[in-house]
Structure formats: structure tokens, C-alpha cells
Amino acid sequence: MAVTSAPTWKRFTGQWKVLEINLQGGKTAFFIAVLSKCVHIINMAWGQNCSIDVVSDCHRSHCCCCQRGPEGPCFPGTHFTATPLLLAGWWRTERDLDSSFRFRSSPCADTAVLKDEGLVPSPALGMALCSAGRRFLKDNPNSASKLRAWARARAVYTGADGYHAEEIKEKLRAFPGGSLDLVKRESGIAVMTVNNPTRRNAFSGTMMLDLEERVTELEMWKEGKGLIVQGAAGTFCSGSDLNAVRAISNPQDGMQMCMFMQNSLTRLLRLPLISVAVVEGRALGGGAELTTACDFRLMAPDSVIQFVHKHMGLVPGWGGAARLVRIVGSQSALKLLAGAKKVDAELGAAIGLSDGVLECPADGGVLPQAEQWLSRYVAGPADVVRAAKEVVVSGRERHLEEALRTEKDVFGTVWGGPANTAALAGKSKHK
Numbered sequence: 389m390a391v392t393s394a395p396t397w398k399r400f401t402g403q404w405k406v407l408e409i410n411l412q413g414g415k416t417a418f419f420i421a422v423l424s425k426c427v428h429i430i431n432m433a434w435g436q437n438c439s440i441d442v443v444s445d446c447h448r449s450h451c452c453c454c455q456r457g458p459e460g461p462c463f464p465g466t467h468f469t470a471t472p473l474l475l476a477g478w479w480r481t482e483r484d485l486d487s488s489f490r491f492r493s494s495p496c497a498d499t500a501v502l503k504d505e506g507l508v509p510s511p512a513l514g515m516a517l518c519s520a521g522r523r524f525l526k527d528n529p530n531s532a533s534k535l536r537a538w539a540r541a542r543a544v545y546t547g548a549d550g551y552h553a554e555e556i557k558e559k560l561r562a563f564p565g566g567s568l569d570l571v572k573r574e575s576g577i578a579v580m581t582v583n584n585p586t587r588r589n590a591f592s593g594t595m596m597l598d599l600e601e602r603v604t605e606l607e608m609w610k611e612g613k614g615l616i617v618q619g620a621a622g623t624f625c626s627g628s629d630l631n632a633v634r635a636i637s638n639p640q641d642g643m644q645m646c647m648f649m650q651n652s653l654t655r656l657l658r659l660p661l662i663s664v665a666v667v668e669g670r671a672l673g674g675g676a677e678l679t680t681a682c683d684f685r686l687m688a689p690d691s692v693i694q695f696v697h698k699h700m701g702l703v704p705g706w707g708g709a710a711r712l713v714r715i716v717g718s719q720s721a722l723k724l725l726a727g728a729k730k731v732d733a734e735l736g737a738a739i740g741l742s743d744g745v746l747e748c749p750a751d752g753g754v755l756p757q758a759e760q761w762l763s764r765y766v767a768g769p770a771d772v773v774r775a776a777k778e779v780v781v782s783g784r785e786r787h788l789e790e791a792l793r794t795e796k797d798v799f800g801t802v803w804g805g806p807a808n809t810a811a812l813a814g815k816s817k818h819k
């Protein structure tokens with residue numbers, strides 16, 4: 389069941405807030421938020437068959453109701469079909485919640501109304517709901533793992549944005565061809581290959597679906613440290629498959645495809661893995677956008693990254709413009725987009741789009757060079773490498789105060805951990 393209007397904070401009292409969400413069919417869902425070290429959200433959906441998208445990732449926080457830590461969260465996030473009383477997500481900060489629902493809270497100390505309506509929540513109520521939720525997850529292990537995946541995912545769009553995931557997936561399934569192949573290595577580095585050589589690795593509909601699946605797989609890969617994204621057969625990716633683009637060129641499908649790809653590529657960039665796009669040949673249109681969803685880009689000598697969207701009467705829609713501005717700054721981004729400028733390895737290095745030039749491929753191709761380049765950043769224990777990526781993502785995406793809090797939480801996961809203890813036990817000099 390869809391959310392029919394922007395959620396609003398209805399009540400606010402001290403540590404508690406009640407958020408009201410209007411659902412289709414006149415149903416209402418309430419979320420009770422406990423504001424303290426973490427924000428614990430309890431969703432009580434009064435009515436059958438309503439479904440709400442909730443995305444969160446406070447897997448490292450401790451629930452202030454039941455004091456559960458990362459291993460036993462109440463609910464790390466959900467996309468749920470709610471029964472009269474169901475479940476929840478919990479957010480690390482209030483702002484996470486706000487951005488999940490795209491609204492701003494406006495606290496209005498309205499204790500009296502709360503009391504009048506007998507709605508004053510209590511820690512006991514919170515605990516009861518936590519425990520009901522845990523029981524649900526125990527009885528529904530598939531939901532639990534899905535929830536965990538969602539928790540890590542932190543996609544941009546949900547049903548509240550008018551995004552209909554299943555509908556667009558159905559449409560994309562009608563444009564088959566190619567694949568996105570993923571190999572996870574013992575070294576902790578995975579290689580994802582955009583594989584559709586007969587169309588210069590253009591993204592068919594099913595490859596877009598593959599991308600989402602591969603990202604989900606990587607989100608659940610706890611041993612992972614690094615990711616290399618490459619194209620098959622010596623070229624990176626020629627963007628979206630023009631045959632599919634022509635078929636779904638109506639505004640509705642375009643928007644849905646845009647949200648689908650933004651979600652997947654945002655999740656790709658937010659993975660706790662250090663990622664690098666290895667660009668050989670051409671990275672055009674959506675292919676250029678894909679390179680920006682990696683932390684780094686390495687370019688082969690004759691390679692070109694080109695945001696050809698302008699030539700197509702478009703601007704990027706897979707999040708490539710927003711990411712490009714963050715990588716090269718607005719001046720350079722404007723030149724690349726408004727001029728559809730070809731970026732070769734030299735220009736790429738000069739403007740900071742490329743982080744290194746690969747040498748002419750030897751027998752083994754450029755992959756070993758890329759692995760060698762990446763190895764200096766992924767050396768060491770996975771939890772430390774992943775923590776480094778996490779604090780950088782947080783610093784890039786969150787307001788300072790929130791990023792500082794996240795940094796504290798992530799710091800707490802490595803402080804006194806095995807790598808830290810071993811380092812302290814040895815002689816520590818960094819000459």
C-alpha cells in the first residue's frame with residue numbers, strides 16, 4: 389500500500405516523537421521514535437496489507453530500548469507488508485530518518501495532546517514492540533536477511549517517492565542480453581565485469597537487473613575489501629542499450645529507470661569496499677556515469693570517458709552529474725557535461741577524474757595492474773579497510789555533526805579490535 393502524503397511529526401515530547409504516515413485506503417501508520425544515542429523507530433501500522441519502505445543502517449548502534457547491539461538489532465530496516473502491529477527500523481540519527489522519508493521534522497512540544505490521547509509511549513512499550521519484532525524476524529529468516537541487505541543498502545528512492553521497483557523490473561526484463569559477472573576472490577578483491585561485447589558493453593535491461601543483484605551480493609560479502617569494475621573485451625561500457633532506451637522513452641518509464649539505476653549505483657558507491665573503475669576503450673553516457681559510482685578511476689592510455697548525454701539531448705540520470713561534481717568540482721563538471729568533452733587519460737589525470745594511467749596492457753591485460761594499484765589500499769584486516777571506507781562515505785554524504793557521530797561509532801568498532809591490539813603490542817613507528 390502506498391504512502392499518500394508526506395509523513396509528519398504529530399507529537400513531540402522529550403525523548404519521544406510520533407510520526408504519522410497516511411497510507412492509501414485511509415490507513416495510518418505511526419512510528420514512535422526514541423531520540424537518544426540512536427533513534428529507535430517503531431512502526432505500528434494499524435491496518436492490514438499496508439506496505440512501507442523503510443531503509444536504515446544503524447547496524448552498529450545500540451538500541452536504546454532493548455540495548456541490543458549489532459548482532460541483535462530490533463530491525464535494521466524493512467520493506468514490509470505490515471500486519472496490525474509490525475515492526476520497524478532504527479536509525480542512527482534523526483536526520484537519517486528525515487532523509488529516508490524526504491521530510492523535515494518540526495518538533496512541537498505537544499505533550500498534552502499525547503497524554504490526552506493516551507499515546508505517551510514508554511520504554512516498556514518500546515521493549516514490548518522490540519521483542520514482538522524480534523520474534524517476527526526469528527520466524528521469518530528470509531525477511532531478516534532481506535532486512536539486513538536493505539539496511540546496508542541505503543538506497544535513495546522508496547515507494548514514498550513514487551518509485552515502483554517491481555514494475556520497472558518487469559519492463560527491464562523485456563530487454564535481455566549480456567550480463568554483469570562477479571568474481572569474489574580470496575584476496576578480498578572482487579571483479580565485476582560489464583559483459584555485452586557485441587554492443588560494446590551497453591547496459592541491456594537484464595544487465596541493469598544484474599547490477600542490482602550483484603550489488604546486493606557485495607553488500608552481504610563480509611570478507612570483502614575491494615572491488616574492480618571493468619568492461620569485457622577491452623572496452624568499458626557504451627551506456628544504456630539504445631534499443632531499450634528507445635522502447636522505454638516515455639517519461640514514466642524513464643523516471644522509474646532513472647530511480648532504479650540511481651538506487652543501484654548509490655548502493656554501489658556506498659559499499660564498504662574500496663572500488664576502482666578500470667577504463668579501457670570507451671566509457672560513454674551511462675558508462676561514464678558508472679565510472680563515477682566507484683571511489684577511483686584508472687584509465688588505459690587510449691581510453692576515453694565521455695558524458696555524451698548532451699549529444700543525446702539528455703543530461704545524466706543515473707546520478708552521474710551529482711557524483712561528477714563531487715569528483716572534479718562544478719567548473720570541470722560543467723565543461724564535461726555542457727561540452728560533452730572527451731576525457732582522455734591525460735585530461736582525466738589533470739582534472740582529477742582519473743586517479744592513475746595504466747600502462748599498455750601486457751599479456752594479462754590491465755587487470756593485474758589495477759589489482760596491484762588497489763592492493764595498497766586494501767592491505768590489512770577487512771574490518772579496518774571497511775571502516776576507512778565507511779567514515780569516508782559518511783564524511784562525504786552527511787552533515788558534519790552527523791558524520792562525526794558516525795565516525796565515533798565506526799571508530800568504536802575497530803578500537804581495541806584485533807588489529808589495533810596487535811599494533812599496540814608491537815613497536816609503533818611510521819617512518
Ligand SMILES: CCC(=O)SCCNC(=O)CCNC(=O)[C@H](O)C(C)(C)COP(=O)(O)OP(=O)(O)OC[C@H]1O[C@@H](n2cnc3c(N)ncnc32)[C@H](O)[C@@H]1OP(=O)(O)O
Pocket residue numbers: 586587588590591626627628629630631633670672673674675696697700705706
Ligand atoms: C544513460 C544514457 C545513455 O547511456 S545513452 C547511450 C549513450 N551511448 C551511445 O550513444 C553509444 C553509441 N555507440 C557508439 O558511439 C559506438 O558504437 C561506440 C561505442 C563508440 C563503439 O564504436 P565502434 O567500436 O566503432 O563499434 P560500433 O559502432 O560498430 O558498435 C558495435 C555494435 O555495438 C552496438 N552498440 C554500441 N553502443 C551501443 C549502445 N549504447 N546500445 C546499443 N548498441 C550499441 C552498435 O550498434 C553496433 O551494433 P551492430 O554491430 O551494428 O549491430
